[in-house]
Amino acid sequence: MRKSKNFLSIFMGIFLLVSSTTTVMAATYPSDILDLTNWKITLPIAGSNGNAMEVKQPALDSYEHSSYFVDSGSGVRFKAHCGGATTSGSSYPRSELREMKNNGKDKASWSTTSGTHIMEIRQKITHLPVVKPHVVVGQIHDSNDDVIVIRLEGNKLFVDENGDDGPVLTNNYQLGTIFKVKFVAKNGGVQIYYNDNYVYTYKVSTSGCYFKAGMYTQSNTSKGDSYYAYGCCIIYDLNVTHY
Template sequence: MIELALWNLTIPVGVPATVISTQELSGGYQSDYFKSADGKVHFWAPVNGTSTKGSEYPRSELRETSADGKLRNWQYSAADNYLTASMEVNQVPSTGRLIIGQIHAYQQPKPLLKVEYLYQEATKTGNIVAKYRPAPGTDDQPVTIAQGVALNQRINYTIHLDPSGTLSVEANGKKWSTPLNSGWQSKSLYFKAGVYVQDNSGYETEAGATTFYDLKAEHRPL
Protein backbone atom coordinates (compact mmCIF):
# COMPACT_ATOMS: atom_id res chain seq x y z
CA MET A 1 0.00 0.00 0.00
CA ILE A 2 1.28 3.47 -0.91
CA GLU A 3 0.29 6.47 1.21
CA LEU A 4 -0.08 9.17 -1.43
CA ALA A 5 -0.85 11.86 1.16
CA LEU A 6 2.90 12.25 1.80
CA TRP A 7 4.07 12.91 -1.76
CA ASN A 8 3.63 15.21 -4.70
CA LEU A 9 4.05 14.14 -8.33
CA THR A 10 5.91 15.53 -11.32
CA ILE A 11 4.55 14.59 -14.76
CA PRO A 12 6.21 15.27 -18.15
CA VAL A 13 3.80 17.90 -19.53
CA GLY A 14 4.10 21.69 -19.56
CA VAL A 15 7.26 23.80 -19.51
CA PRO A 16 8.72 23.23 -17.02
CA ALA A 17 7.13 19.88 -16.17
CA THR A 18 3.91 20.00 -14.12
CA VAL A 19 3.78 19.27 -10.38
CA ILE A 20 0.60 17.64 -9.07
CA SER A 21 0.04 18.75 -5.47
CA THR A 22 -0.16 16.40 -2.51
CA GLN A 23 -3.83 17.28 -2.02
CA GLU A 24 -4.72 16.62 -5.67
CA LEU A 25 -2.73 13.40 -5.71
CA SER A 26 -4.29 11.98 -2.55
CA GLY A 27 -7.71 13.13 -3.80
CA GLY A 28 -7.67 10.58 -6.62
CA TYR A 29 -5.61 12.11 -9.42
CA GLN A 30 -5.27 9.85 -12.48
CA SER A 31 -3.74 10.40 -15.93
CA ASP A 32 -1.81 8.64 -18.67
CA TYR A 33 1.32 9.28 -16.61
CA PHE A 34 0.05 8.06 -13.24
CA LYS A 35 -2.60 5.51 -12.36
CA SER A 36 -3.45 4.27 -8.87
CA ALA A 37 -5.73 1.27 -8.43
CA ASP A 38 -6.01 -1.91 -6.37
CA GLY A 39 -3.23 -0.84 -4.02
CA LYS A 40 -0.63 -0.34 -6.74
CA VAL A 41 0.63 2.66 -8.68
CA HIS A 42 1.69 2.74 -12.34
CA PHE A 43 4.07 5.39 -13.69
CA TRP A 44 4.66 6.17 -17.37
CA ALA A 45 6.94 8.75 -19.01
CA PRO A 46 7.49 9.03 -22.79
CA VAL A 47 10.90 10.09 -24.09
CA ASN A 48 9.37 13.12 -25.81
CA GLY A 49 7.85 14.43 -22.57
CA THR A 50 8.96 17.68 -20.99
CA SER A 51 11.50 17.93 -18.18
CA THR A 52 11.93 19.86 -14.95
CA LYS A 53 14.15 22.92 -14.72
CA GLY A 54 17.78 21.79 -14.63
CA SER A 55 17.06 18.38 -16.18
CA GLU A 56 17.03 17.15 -19.77
CA TYR A 57 14.97 13.99 -19.23
CA PRO A 58 11.23 13.39 -18.62
CA ARG A 59 9.81 11.79 -15.52
CA SER A 60 6.67 10.68 -13.72
CA GLU A 61 8.03 10.73 -10.20
CA LEU A 62 6.93 11.19 -6.59
CA ARG A 63 8.69 13.61 -4.23
CA GLU A 64 8.42 13.61 -0.43
CA THR A 65 6.09 16.13 1.22
CA SER A 66 4.37 16.61 4.55
CA ALA A 67 0.65 15.90 4.89
CA ASP A 68 -0.13 19.59 4.39
CA GLY A 69 1.67 19.52 1.02
CA LYS A 70 4.79 21.39 2.10
CA LEU A 71 8.06 20.00 0.76
CA ARG A 72 9.66 17.55 3.19
CA ASN A 73 13.42 18.04 3.50
CA TRP A 74 15.64 16.47 6.13
CA GLN A 75 19.20 16.22 7.33
CA TYR A 76 20.48 12.69 7.70
CA SER A 77 21.85 13.18 11.23
CA ALA A 78 18.38 13.96 12.62
CA ALA A 79 16.86 10.49 12.11
CA ASP A 80 17.37 7.02 10.63
CA ASN A 81 16.20 7.42 7.03
CA TYR A 82 14.70 4.68 4.85
CA LEU A 83 13.01 4.40 1.47
CA THR A 84 11.60 0.92 0.86
CA ALA A 85 9.87 -0.22 -2.31
CA SER A 86 8.42 -3.28 -3.99
CA MET A 87 8.04 -2.67 -7.71
CA GLU A 88 8.75 -3.81 -11.26
CA VAL A 89 10.02 -2.23 -14.45
CA ASN A 90 7.54 -2.74 -17.30
CA GLN A 91 9.12 -0.79 -20.17
CA VAL A 92 12.46 0.87 -20.93
CA PRO A 93 13.47 3.39 -23.63
CA SER A 94 16.07 2.59 -26.30
CA THR A 95 18.90 3.57 -23.95
CA GLY A 96 17.68 0.88 -21.54
CA ARG A 97 18.10 3.27 -18.62
CA LEU A 98 15.69 4.66 -16.06
CA ILE A 99 15.86 5.83 -12.44
CA ILE A 100 13.54 4.11 -9.95
CA GLY A 101 14.57 5.79 -6.67
CA GLN A 102 16.63 8.78 -5.49
CA ILE A 103 17.97 10.79 -2.60
CA HIS A 104 18.05 14.34 -3.90
CA ALA A 105 19.44 17.48 -2.25
CA TYR A 106 17.23 20.57 -2.03
CA GLN A 107 18.27 23.33 -4.44
CA GLN A 108 21.30 21.31 -5.54
CA PRO A 109 21.89 20.54 -9.24
CA LYS A 110 22.54 16.82 -8.80
CA PRO A 111 21.22 14.15 -6.42
CA LEU A 112 23.18 12.34 -3.75
CA LEU A 113 21.95 8.95 -5.00
CA LYS A 114 20.19 7.52 -8.05
CA VAL A 115 19.06 3.89 -8.17
CA GLU A 116 19.03 2.96 -11.85
CA TYR A 117 17.63 0.02 -13.79
CA LEU A 118 19.95 -0.65 -16.74
CA TYR A 119 18.47 -3.02 -19.33
CA GLN A 120 20.74 -5.03 -21.63
CA GLU A 121 19.21 -6.19 -24.90
CA ALA A 122 21.72 -9.03 -25.27
CA THR A 123 20.55 -10.78 -22.09
CA LYS A 124 16.96 -9.45 -21.98
CA THR A 125 17.61 -8.57 -18.34
CA GLY A 126 18.70 -5.53 -16.37
CA ASN A 127 21.09 -4.60 -13.59
CA ILE A 128 20.25 -2.49 -10.54
CA VAL A 129 22.97 0.15 -10.22
CA ALA A 130 23.51 2.67 -7.42
CA LYS A 131 25.04 5.91 -8.66
CA TYR A 132 26.13 8.00 -5.71
CA ARG A 133 28.23 11.09 -5.09
CA PRO A 134 30.62 10.57 -2.14
CA ALA A 135 30.68 14.33 -1.47
CA PRO A 136 28.80 17.35 -2.84
CA GLY A 137 30.34 18.49 -6.11
CA THR A 138 31.89 15.12 -6.99
CA ASP A 139 30.99 12.93 -9.97
CA ASP A 140 28.68 9.91 -9.84
CA GLN A 141 30.26 6.66 -8.70
CA PRO A 142 28.38 3.62 -10.14
CA VAL A 143 28.07 0.39 -8.16
CA THR A 144 26.17 -2.67 -9.46
CA ILE A 145 23.90 -4.04 -6.72
CA ALA A 146 21.93 -6.82 -8.47
CA GLN A 147 22.06 -8.44 -11.90
CA GLY A 148 19.80 -10.45 -14.20
CA VAL A 149 16.51 -8.71 -13.37
CA ALA A 150 13.98 -9.18 -16.18
CA LEU A 151 11.26 -6.75 -17.18
CA ASN A 152 8.07 -7.32 -15.16
CA GLN A 153 10.08 -9.10 -12.45
CA ARG A 154 9.54 -7.96 -8.87
CA ILE A 155 12.27 -5.73 -7.44
CA ASN A 156 12.46 -5.12 -3.71
CA TYR A 157 14.83 -2.33 -2.79
CA THR A 158 15.77 -0.37 0.33
CA ILE A 159 17.71 2.86 0.47
CA HIS A 160 19.08 3.59 3.95
CA LEU A 161 20.99 6.68 5.08
CA ASP A 162 21.77 6.39 8.77
CA PRO A 163 22.53 9.23 11.23
CA SER A 164 26.28 8.64 10.97
CA GLY A 165 26.20 9.23 7.21
CA THR A 166 26.48 5.63 6.07
CA LEU A 167 24.57 5.05 2.84
CA SER A 168 23.35 1.58 1.88
CA VAL A 169 21.31 0.18 -0.98
CA GLU A 170 19.80 -3.31 -0.93
CA ALA A 171 18.09 -4.82 -3.98
CA ASN A 172 16.74 -8.37 -4.30
CA GLY A 173 18.85 -9.61 -1.41
CA LYS A 174 22.13 -7.97 -2.49
CA LYS A 175 23.47 -5.15 -0.32
CA TRP A 176 26.13 -2.47 -0.63
CA SER A 177 27.10 0.34 1.75
CA THR A 178 29.61 3.17 2.05
CA PRO A 179 30.30 6.12 4.36
CA LEU A 180 29.62 9.56 2.88
CA ASN A 181 31.74 12.66 3.16
CA SER A 182 30.54 14.92 6.01
CA GLY A 183 29.85 17.64 3.43
CA TRP A 184 26.42 16.06 2.97
CA GLN A 185 25.52 16.55 6.65
CA SER A 186 24.36 20.14 6.24
CA LYS A 187 22.37 19.46 3.05
CA SER A 188 18.57 19.26 3.02
CA LEU A 189 17.68 15.91 1.47
CA TYR A 190 14.53 14.19 0.22
CA PHE A 191 13.45 10.90 -1.34
CA LYS A 192 11.99 10.46 -4.83
CA ALA A 193 10.59 7.38 -6.62
CA GLY A 194 8.72 6.47 -9.80
CA VAL A 195 10.11 6.48 -13.33
CA TYR A 196 12.73 8.99 -14.47
CA VAL A 197 13.61 8.12 -18.06
CA GLN A 198 17.27 8.57 -19.06
CA ASP A 199 16.42 9.26 -22.70
CA ASN A 200 14.85 12.19 -24.54
CA SER A 201 14.87 11.13 -28.19
CA GLY A 202 12.20 9.16 -30.04
CA TYR A 203 8.46 8.86 -30.51
CA GLU A 204 5.84 8.89 -27.76
CA THR A 205 5.56 5.11 -27.90
CA GLU A 206 9.13 4.92 -26.60
CA ALA A 207 8.89 5.36 -22.85
CA GLY A 208 9.71 4.12 -19.40
CA ALA A 209 7.08 2.46 -17.21
CA THR A 210 7.08 1.05 -13.69
CA THR A 211 4.53 -0.42 -11.29
CA PHE A 212 4.95 0.08 -7.53
CA TYR A 213 3.18 -2.29 -5.14
CA ASP A 214 4.61 -0.73 -1.99
CA LEU A 215 6.53 2.43 -1.23
CA LYS A 216 7.36 3.97 2.13
CA ALA A 217 9.63 6.80 3.24
CA GLU A 218 10.54 6.65 6.93
CA HIS A 219 12.54 8.89 9.24
CA ARG A 220 12.81 6.88 12.42
CA PRO A 221 13.48 8.90 15.60
CA LEU A 222 16.87 8.44 17.27
Protein backbone atom coordinates in the same frame (compact mmCIF):
# COMPACT_ATOMS: atom_id res chain seq x y z
CA MET B 1 -52.28 -19.59 -10.54
CA ARG B 2 -51.75 -19.08 -6.85
CA LYS B 3 -48.47 -21.05 -7.03
CA SER B 4 -47.19 -18.82 -9.85
CA LYS B 5 -47.95 -15.70 -7.84
CA ASN B 6 -46.22 -17.14 -4.76
CA PHE B 7 -43.16 -18.09 -6.82
CA LEU B 8 -43.03 -14.63 -8.33
CA SER B 9 -43.27 -13.03 -4.89
CA ILE B 10 -40.44 -15.19 -3.55
CA PHE B 11 -38.27 -14.43 -6.59
CA MET B 12 -38.80 -10.70 -6.29
CA GLY B 13 -38.03 -10.85 -2.57
CA ILE B 14 -34.70 -12.57 -3.21
CA PHE B 15 -33.87 -10.09 -5.99
CA LEU B 16 -34.55 -7.10 -3.76
CA LEU B 17 -32.52 -8.61 -0.91
CA VAL B 18 -29.51 -9.25 -3.14
CA SER B 19 -29.81 -5.81 -4.70
CA SER B 20 -29.92 -4.09 -1.32
CA THR B 21 -26.77 -5.86 -0.09
CA THR B 22 -24.70 -5.46 -3.25
CA THR B 23 -21.92 -2.88 -2.87
CA VAL B 24 -20.94 -0.80 -5.87
CA MET B 25 -17.15 -0.61 -5.98
CA ALA B 26 -15.80 2.94 -6.00
CA ALA B 27 -13.02 4.04 -8.34
CA THR B 28 -9.54 3.30 -7.02
CA TYR B 29 -6.96 6.08 -7.05
CA PRO B 30 -3.19 5.67 -6.58
CA SER B 31 -3.66 7.09 -3.05
CA ASP B 32 -5.82 4.06 -2.22
CA ILE B 33 -2.80 1.83 -2.86
CA LEU B 34 0.12 3.98 -1.69
CA ASP B 35 0.13 6.41 1.23
CA LEU B 36 0.65 9.70 -0.62
CA THR B 37 0.02 11.98 2.38
CA ASN B 38 3.53 13.42 2.25
CA TRP B 39 4.28 13.37 -1.47
CA LYS B 40 3.70 15.39 -4.61
CA ILE B 41 4.05 14.10 -8.17
CA THR B 42 5.75 15.55 -11.24
CA LEU B 43 4.31 14.39 -14.58
CA PRO B 44 5.63 14.58 -18.18
CA ILE B 45 2.79 16.92 -19.09
CA ALA B 46 3.30 20.63 -19.74
CA GLY B 47 1.77 22.83 -17.05
CA SER B 48 0.76 26.47 -17.38
CA ASN B 49 4.41 27.61 -17.36
CA GLY B 50 5.48 25.06 -19.97
CA ASN B 51 7.43 22.97 -17.47
CA ALA B 52 6.36 19.56 -16.17
CA MET B 53 3.08 19.66 -14.28
CA GLU B 54 2.96 19.02 -10.53
CA VAL B 55 0.05 17.72 -8.46
CA LYS B 56 0.19 18.36 -4.71
CA GLN B 57 -1.96 17.51 -1.74
CA PRO B 58 -4.88 17.63 -1.19
CA ALA B 59 -5.59 17.28 -4.94
CA LEU B 60 -3.24 14.30 -5.14
CA ASP B 61 -5.57 12.20 -2.97
CA SER B 62 -8.14 11.98 -5.75
CA TYR B 63 -5.85 12.31 -8.77
CA GLU B 64 -4.92 9.83 -11.48
CA HIS B 65 -3.79 10.00 -15.08
CA SER B 66 -4.68 7.05 -17.30
CA SER B 67 -1.32 7.14 -19.10
CA TYR B 68 1.21 8.31 -16.52
CA PHE B 69 -0.01 7.72 -12.97
CA VAL B 70 -2.76 5.18 -12.41
CA ASP B 71 -3.92 2.19 -10.38
CA SER B 72 -2.73 -1.04 -12.05
CA GLY B 73 -4.55 -3.46 -9.76
CA SER B 74 -2.32 -4.10 -6.78
CA GLY B 75 0.19 -1.39 -7.61
CA VAL B 76 0.54 2.08 -9.12
CA ARG B 77 1.87 2.48 -12.65
CA PHE B 78 4.33 5.33 -13.32
CA LYS B 79 5.10 6.10 -16.98
CA ALA B 80 7.14 8.84 -18.67
CA HIS B 81 7.65 9.23 -22.42
CA CYS B 82 10.84 10.61 -23.95
CA GLY B 83 9.10 13.55 -25.60
CA GLY B 84 7.40 14.66 -22.40
CA ALA B 85 7.67 17.95 -20.53
CA THR B 86 10.56 18.31 -18.09
CA THR B 87 11.39 20.30 -14.97
CA SER B 88 13.65 23.35 -15.15
CA GLY B 89 16.54 21.38 -13.65
CA SER B 90 16.50 18.38 -15.99
CA SER B 91 16.19 17.51 -19.68
CA TYR B 92 14.64 14.11 -18.93
CA PRO B 93 10.89 13.51 -18.44
CA ARG B 94 9.54 11.87 -15.32
CA SER B 95 6.46 10.54 -13.56
CA GLU B 96 7.97 10.70 -10.10
CA LEU B 97 6.97 11.38 -6.52
CA ARG B 98 8.84 13.94 -4.44
CA GLU B 99 8.83 13.69 -0.64
CA MET B 100 6.93 16.37 1.28
CA LYS B 101 5.99 16.93 4.96
CA ASN B 102 3.17 18.42 7.06
CA ASN B 103 0.51 16.53 5.10
CA GLY B 104 2.04 17.56 1.81
CA LYS B 105 2.12 21.30 2.49
CA ASP B 106 5.90 21.74 2.71
CA LYS B 107 8.96 20.25 1.06
CA ALA B 108 10.80 17.62 3.08
CA SER B 109 14.38 18.54 3.94
CA TRP B 110 16.69 16.49 6.14
CA SER B 111 20.35 15.65 6.64
CA THR B 112 22.33 12.41 6.32
CA THR B 113 24.18 13.39 9.51
CA SER B 114 21.19 13.90 11.82
CA GLY B 115 18.50 11.33 12.59
CA THR B 116 17.60 8.22 10.60
CA HIS B 117 15.73 8.40 7.31
CA ILE B 118 14.41 5.29 5.55
CA MET B 119 12.65 4.64 2.25
CA GLU B 120 11.57 1.16 1.15
CA ILE B 121 10.20 0.42 -2.33
CA ARG B 122 8.80 -2.84 -3.72
CA GLN B 123 8.42 -2.49 -7.46
CA LYS B 124 9.04 -3.79 -10.94
CA ILE B 125 10.27 -2.10 -14.11
CA THR B 126 8.16 -3.05 -17.12
CA HIS B 127 9.43 -0.99 -20.05
CA LEU B 128 12.51 0.96 -21.18
CA PRO B 129 13.20 3.54 -23.91
CA VAL B 130 14.53 1.86 -27.06
CA VAL B 131 17.66 3.76 -28.09
CA LYS B 132 18.90 4.70 -24.62
CA PRO B 133 17.30 2.13 -22.28
CA HIS B 134 18.20 3.92 -19.03
CA VAL B 135 15.85 4.78 -16.17
CA VAL B 136 16.01 5.77 -12.48
CA VAL B 137 13.45 4.26 -10.10
CA GLY B 138 14.31 5.61 -6.64
CA GLN B 139 16.66 8.22 -5.25
CA ILE B 140 17.83 10.56 -2.54
CA HIS B 141 18.25 14.14 -3.71
CA ASP B 142 19.80 17.00 -1.74
CA SER B 143 19.44 20.76 -2.13
CA ASN B 144 21.61 20.74 -5.27
CA ASP B 145 21.61 17.38 -7.04
CA ASP B 146 20.90 13.68 -6.77
CA VAL B 147 22.93 11.98 -4.05
CA ILE B 148 22.33 8.31 -4.75
CA VAL B 149 19.91 6.55 -7.11
CA ILE B 150 18.79 3.10 -8.23
CA ARG B 151 19.36 2.94 -11.98
CA LEU B 152 18.68 0.38 -14.72
CA GLU B 153 20.67 0.38 -17.96
CA GLY B 154 19.50 -2.46 -20.18
CA ASN B 155 19.80 -5.47 -17.86
CA LYS B 156 22.21 -3.84 -15.40
CA LEU B 157 20.48 -2.73 -12.21
CA PHE B 158 22.91 -0.79 -10.05
CA VAL B 159 23.54 2.04 -7.59
CA ASP B 160 24.57 5.38 -9.06
CA GLU B 161 26.44 7.81 -6.79
CA ASN B 162 25.76 11.21 -8.36
CA GLY B 163 27.03 10.08 -11.76
CA ASP B 164 29.57 7.51 -10.56
CA ASP B 165 28.84 3.78 -10.73
CA GLY B 166 28.35 2.10 -7.37
CA PRO B 167 27.66 -1.58 -6.66
CA VAL B 168 25.78 -3.67 -9.22
CA LEU B 169 22.61 -5.18 -7.78
CA THR B 170 22.17 -7.57 -10.72
CA ASN B 171 23.61 -7.79 -14.23
CA ASN B 172 20.62 -9.75 -15.47
CA TYR B 173 17.50 -7.83 -14.53
CA GLN B 174 14.50 -9.06 -16.50
CA LEU B 175 11.68 -6.61 -17.13
CA GLY B 176 8.66 -7.45 -15.00
CA THR B 177 10.69 -8.89 -12.11
CA ILE B 178 9.60 -7.55 -8.71
CA PHE B 179 12.41 -6.38 -6.43
CA LYS B 180 12.86 -4.41 -3.23
CA VAL B 181 15.29 -1.62 -2.42
CA LYS B 182 15.83 0.21 0.83
CA PHE B 183 17.71 3.43 1.56
CA VAL B 184 18.79 4.10 5.17
CA ALA B 185 20.40 7.51 5.63
CA LYS B 186 22.16 8.10 8.97
CA ASN B 187 25.54 8.83 10.57
CA GLY B 188 26.95 10.51 7.45
CA GLY B 189 26.10 7.75 5.03
CA VAL B 190 23.41 5.92 3.07
CA GLN B 191 22.98 2.18 3.50
CA ILE B 192 21.55 0.31 0.50
CA TYR B 193 19.61 -2.96 0.76
CA TYR B 194 18.48 -5.09 -2.19
CA ASN B 195 15.82 -7.75 -1.68
CA ASP B 196 16.33 -7.43 2.09
CA ASN B 197 20.09 -8.01 1.83
CA TYR B 198 22.54 -5.31 2.92
CA VAL B 199 24.72 -4.21 -0.03
CA TYR B 200 26.98 -1.39 1.22
CA THR B 201 27.15 2.08 2.77
CA TYR B 202 27.83 5.15 0.67
CA LYS B 203 29.63 7.70 2.84
CA VAL B 204 28.14 11.13 2.24
CA SER B 205 27.39 14.11 4.49
CA THR B 206 24.81 16.42 2.99
CA SER B 207 21.64 18.34 3.82
CA GLY B 208 18.43 19.52 2.19
CA CYS B 209 17.68 15.88 1.40
CA TYR B 210 14.44 14.24 0.29
CA PHE B 211 13.32 10.94 -1.22
CA LYS B 212 11.99 10.42 -4.74
CA ALA B 213 10.26 7.37 -6.23
CA GLY B 214 8.68 6.50 -9.57
CA MET B 215 9.79 6.58 -13.20
CA TYR B 216 12.54 9.03 -14.15
CA THR B 217 13.38 8.31 -17.78
CA GLN B 218 17.04 8.97 -18.62
CA SER B 219 16.50 9.60 -22.31
CA ASN B 220 14.82 12.10 -24.59
CA THR B 221 14.45 12.76 -28.31
CA SER B 222 17.93 14.33 -28.52
CA LYS B 223 19.35 10.92 -27.55
CA GLY B 224 17.69 9.32 -30.57
CA ASP B 225 14.58 7.95 -28.90
CA SER B 226 11.20 8.69 -30.45
CA TYR B 227 8.74 11.08 -28.85
CA TYR B 228 6.61 8.10 -27.78
CA ALA B 229 9.40 5.87 -26.43
CA TYR B 230 8.96 5.50 -22.68
CA GLY B 231 9.97 4.05 -19.37
CA CYS B 232 7.46 2.44 -17.02
CA CYS B 233 7.44 0.90 -13.56
CA ILE B 234 4.85 -0.35 -11.08
CA ILE B 235 5.24 0.34 -7.36
CA TYR B 236 3.47 -2.02 -4.97
CA ASP B 237 4.76 -0.71 -1.65
CA LEU B 238 6.34 2.62 -0.73
CA ASN B 239 7.18 3.41 2.89
CA VAL B 240 9.12 6.29 4.41
CA THR B 241 10.18 6.52 8.07
CA HIS B 242 12.03 9.29 9.93
CA TYR B 243 13.20 9.17 13.51
